[in-house]
Amino acid sequence: xxxxxxxxxxxxxxxxxxxLLSLVWTPHDPLALDIANKLAPxxxxxxxxxxxxxxxxxxxxxxxxxxxxxxxxxxxTLGVTAGVPLxxxxxxxxxxxGDVVMRISDFLFAFPAIIIAIxxxxxxxxxxxxxxxxxxxxxxxxxxxxxxxxxxxxxxxxYVMAARVAGRRGLWIGCAHVLPNIASTLIVQATIQLxxxxxxxxxLSYVGLGVQPPQPSWxxxxxxxxxxMAIAPRLAVVPGLAIAVAVLGLSLTGEGLRRxxxxxxxxxx
Amino acid sequence: MIRVLLxxxxxxxxxxxxxxxxxxxxxxxxxGDPAEVMLGVNARPDTLAALRAQLGxxxxxxxxxxxxxxxxxxxxxxxxxxxxxxxxELVRERLSVSLPLALLALALTxxxxxxxxxxxxxxxxxxxxxxxxxxxxxxxxxxNFWFAMLLVLLFAITWRWLPPxxxxxxxxxxLPALAALLLPAVALALPQGAILAxxxxxxxxxxxDQDFIRTARAxxxxxxxxxxxxxxxxxxxxxxxVVGLQFSFLLAGTIIIENVFFxxxxxxxVFQAINQRDLAVVQSVVMLLVASVVIVNFLVNLAYAxxxxxxxxRA
Numbered sequence: 001x002x003x004x005x006x007x008x009x010x011x012x013x014x015x016x017x018x019x020l021l022s023l024v025w026t027p028h029d030p031l032a033l034d035i036a037n038k039l040a041p042x043x044x045x046x047x048x049x050x051x052x053x054x055x056x057x058x059x060x061x062x063x064x065x066x067x068x069x070x071x072x073x074x075x076x077t078l079g080v081t082a083g084v085p086l087x088x089x090x091x092x093x094x095x096x097x098g099d100v101v102m103r104i105s106d107f108l109f110a111f112p113a114i115i116i117a118i119x120x121x122x123x124x125x126x127x128x129x130x131x132x133x134x135x136x137x138x139x140x141x142x143x144x145x146x147x148x149x150x151x152x153x154x155x156x157x158x159y160v161m162a163a164r165v166a167g168r169r170g171l172w173i174g175c176a177h178v179l180p181n182i183a184s185t186l187i188v189q190a191t192i193q194l195x196x197x198x199x200x201x202x203x204l205s206y207v208g209l210g211v212q213p214p215q216p217s218w219x220x221x222x223x224x225x226x227x228x229m230a231i232a233p234r235l236a237v238v239p240g241l242a243i244a245v246a247v248l249g250l251s252l253t254g255e256g257l258r259r260x261x262x263x264x265x266x267x268x269x
Numbered sequence: 270m271i272r273v274l275l276x277x278x279x280x281x282x283x284x285x286x287x288x289x290x291x292x293x294x295x296x297x298x299x300x301g302d303p304a305e306v307m308l309g310v311n312a313r314p315d316t317l318a319a320l321r322a323q324l325g326x327x328x329x330x331x332x333x334x335x336x337x338x339x340x341x342x343x344x345x346x347x348x349x350x351x352x353x354x355x356x357x358e359l360v361r362e363r364l365s366v367s368l369p370l371a372l373l374a375l376a377l378t379x380x381x382x383x384x385x386x387x388x389x390x391x392x393x394x395x396x397x398x399x400x401x402x403x404x405x406x407x408x409x410x411x412x413n414f415w416f417a418m419l420l421v422l423l424f425a426i427t428w429r430w431l432p433p434x435x436x437x438x439x440x441x442x443x444l445p446a447l448a449a450l451l452l453p454a455v456a457l458a459l460p461q462g463a464i465l466a467x468x469x470x471x472x473x474x475x476x477x478d479q480d481f482i483r484t485a486r487a488x489x490x491x492x493x494x495x496x497x498x499x500x501x502x503x504x505x506x507x508x509x510x511v512v513g514l515q516f517s518f519l520l521a522g523t524i525i526i527e528n529v530f531f532x533x534x535x536x537x538x539v540f541q542a543i544n545q546r547d548l549a550v551v552q553s554v555v556m557l558l559v560a561s562v563v564i565v566n567f568l569v570n571l572a573y574a575x576x577x578x579x580x581x582x583r584a
Binding site for chain 2: 110207225
């Protein structure tokens with residue numbers, strides 16, 4: 001295990017642990033208002049102080065991690081389930097099927113996540129599901145392209161030819177030979193998309209297209225902190241740091257995994 | 270070449286048509302009658318019916334789609350329900366903020382990425398390279414709207430050097446207008462510049478391994494000269510591609526950053542229109558944004574084919 005991977009994995013585990021812990025325990029109720037004690041600086045009872053409504057900042061950050069983790073995880077799952085089969089299929093049967101699949105993925109690429117989120121909001125009304133689906137739809141062509149690129153040489157390899165000669169069907173070959181061979185590439189990409197998902201969830205919640213109040217989210221907290229920036233900059237600094245740390249952890253993990261799984265690159269760089 | 274070009278244009282038109290159907294359909298589903306929103310709940314039924322007829326809402330969906338799409342592709346984006354002016358006029362006004370902002374951000378992105386990427390590639394594996402990698406990794410991890418808030422905190426609230434938000438308009442003079450766009454552009458350029466610096470670095474390193482660099486060195490050029498005269502130009506092809514692909518991220522970023530700085534650009538326009546249920550504006554502006562991404566990607570693909578003849582069959 002290399003340094004990046006260890007460091008990134010430690011950060012990711014810590015964030016994931018905080019998110020899960022917030023389900024059963026937070027220092028205070030993250031939704032409990034205490035107006036008399038608003039904008040209090042950090043002390044023994046509130047380690048990070050309180051926000052403009054007297055809510056405990058640490059509890060909000062912990063619960064906000066949950067939203068971040070959940071949304072980016074759902075988005076990556078969506079991207080993998082829809083994108084990988086498309087990419088593998090397109091690589092397996094080039095010709096018309098492959099062309100059509102890659103055209104669809106090109107088409108989806110024209111819609112940045114924020115545009116999809118705006119469209120979903122206009123169609124289904126506001127909600128956190130929109131954010132997850134929007135980021136997920138954005139992930140689909142990403143995984144389709146990565147899977148396509150990785151699967152193309154595998155479909156042309158000798159052992160796939162041998163399996164064909166042995167009478168195996170395309171679906172069986174795809175699952176038994178192609179998928180395992182492109183798995184490492186996909187895992188690295190999934191880690192990268194997770195980190196982008198955390199960033200995208202924060203951006204969408206910031207502009208009101210993601211997690212809806214009163215549910216805490218890092219992006220939403222930053223939006224609310226903007227009004228109080230001159231008197232309580234702490235409120236604007238802490239959630240942003242949380243986002244940056246989570247994203248850094250995930251991208252270090254992705255980079256570390258890439259080096260660990262593909263030693264050839266390591267030598268060249 | 271002409272056949273390839275024709276096929277590419279055909280596929281571009283097909284993509285635009287599909288996108289317009291999707292955008293139009295998405296806008297029709299949510300309950301909520303724009304006529305009711307404009308007149309309020311106490312409006313008389315016959316007034317409502319009259320307004321619906323005036324807005325064309327009583328027509329069947331395909332007719333409305335055809336009218337909108339035909340208008341859109343001939344430059345008529347419809348009329349805003351809230352402002353009662355042509356959407357095109359609103360767009361033109363807002364573009365005078367968004368476009369300079371995007372261009373300024375793009376220029377800063379390149380200004381950050383080129384020197385950092387060159388430095389890292391020239392000192393591969395050494396302290397400077399590691400430093401650049403660390404800085405760029407941080408730059409990618411920091412959300413641009415949070416970085417924007419920190420910039421405001423520092424430069425607008427603490428030091429009061431630059432305005433914290435808003436836009437004085439180009440009438441107020443070029444300098445005040447640019448000053449209002451500077452912090453947003455820097456915030457947009459940070460993550461983009463970090464990504465581009467990494468691309469620049471690996472593209473340069475790939476090129477530096479090529480035979481023609483060895484030849485150049487053998488002819489007596491120093492490492493720096495070989496880098497500047499030969500490697501840089503060859504490494505620019507992947508870098509330019511990434512600049513093109515970054516366009517959609519730049520666009521999404523602009524929408525968000527405009528909300529941080531209360532800039533009256535296209536991004537603010539979309540969100541104001543969403544809150545006012547001004548469907549005509551949301552629909553046309555979203556379609557405009559999608560079309561711009563599609564067209565930029567098309568141009569990038571075309572540029573590929575022109576630069577690299579091997580790719581012509583696939584454009």
